[in-house]
Amino acid sequence: MLCGEYSFQLYCADVHKAPAAPPPRPLPPQRPPVLTLPFLSLRLSVSAVKILFPRLQSDLSQISFELVAECPETGARAGLLHTPHGAIETPVFMPVGTHAAVKGLSQRDLAEDLGVKILLANTYHLFLRPGHELIRKMGGLHRFMSWPNAILTDSGGFQVFSLSGLRKITDEGVIFQSHLDGDLHTFTPESTVDVQLAFGSDICMVLDECPEYPVTHEYARQSMHRTVRWAQQADRHHRMRMSESATRHALFPIVQGSMFPDLRAVCARSLVDLDSDGYAVGGLSVGEPRALSLEMVEATRDILPRQKPRYAMGVGMPKELPEYVARGIDMMDCVLPSRNARNGYLFTSEGRLIVKHARYKDDERPIDEKCQCYTCRRYSRSYLRHLFLSGEILYSSLATRHNVRRYLDIMCEIRHAIISFTFPEYLKCVRSASLDAE
């Protein structure tokens, strides 16, 4: 396919229909996980072992990552992330449910209509309100918010550094003032693990320091070493908690080092020693040029273990998603699809659409003629513009549904391209398309 002749959207449409592309390589059959018991010379399915040895159950449902395909040219990966709340196809985009809700969408919209398999929730916000002990009392976050699929919670570090008016960082942790009522609280590496375990998160994150941008190399170095020490403390505490727990919860440390590749590499090497369930790259989207954040991800690509999932925190715009995947990233999250939707900024396969523009006043077309979401199947640009200008709550719900679907569609396209070994062409087309969306 001559990329220049096609728009991003047309190419993607072709990927879905695949008239000229080589037939996708079939996925290996999904065998049930097995456990080898050398002392019995047996290989049993996990379900069989759970029946025979119920006390071993907690060791069998931990987070694991299975590589399904890898792009030989870029290293982009397609995989399956197994969690106690279901398997997740990667690369995956995780919608953000800050206060245990994605603004404008119900859990039914997310799980049943959009097929979301994993949500992100914010520890800082839920710790302050309603509090982790209340959530524990209500049966954990899954039950509290009636969410059947996986949940990842951040450690709260990013919000402490971006929202809290007053904060004091010590080697022990961070003392911060609530942005709600001014009360003082302390997060330590150990306490943030306990808070996330009270939530029952499938994937917890370690407390990290997220330096603002820019900072000096010296400050970034000290901060990075602090983050590594905190990760080691959190890891010890988490292992101790898991040894006495009947349920499994993963813990991902976070690579920091501001915008200095040498510090990123040192940090990643230290964290790899923890042999964690997965690794995150944090400290991105703090005001740096986008090329720099991609460079920071690249700096650790060959250091982080290939068999573990990698999560780029807080990224990105639609055209950036394949760029992160091309650098070995498997998981991403961002508030952009939901926040921008509420502000009237819609993502389409042909670029951005600002819904309030007068040109859509009598436009009968859907937001995106290629989109199969409920909003696009049912409503016109004209009606959505009217709802937006009238301040109707329905607008936010319909617009968010579309924008989240757009992100999920992009991730599907990316995964399909990796599995069908057409990812380099896909990436080339994304780069050359004049999306004018961002």
Ligand SMILES: [Zn+2]
């Ligand atoms: Zn749509």
